[in-house]
Amino acid sequence: MKTVQVQLSEDLAEAAQLNRSNPSADAARLLALELFREDKVSLGRAAELCETPVEAFMEFAGQRQVPLHYGTAELEADRQTFQRFQR
DSSP states (O other), X not given: OOOOOOOOOHHHHHHTTOOTXXXXXXXXXXXXHHHHHXXXXXXXXXXXXXXXXXXXXXXXXXXXXXXOOXXXXXXXXXXXXXXXXXX
């Protein structure tokens, strides 16, 4: 994966409570979360973009009170997928 280098002020990194040992990972997770919150990417894509397992990303979103956008359409798609695996 190609990377982009971004510079943040110490004040911004501190306000965002970025981990001093790996601020890039924390910043990527926050950016991916915002993309998901704005419905610009799916949950799976957001997790993929910040190289975080989906389950961990879901927990991260929940800790920040970001709803998971899981409605009846997603439920039905998951139900159909589950049924295909049952055969």
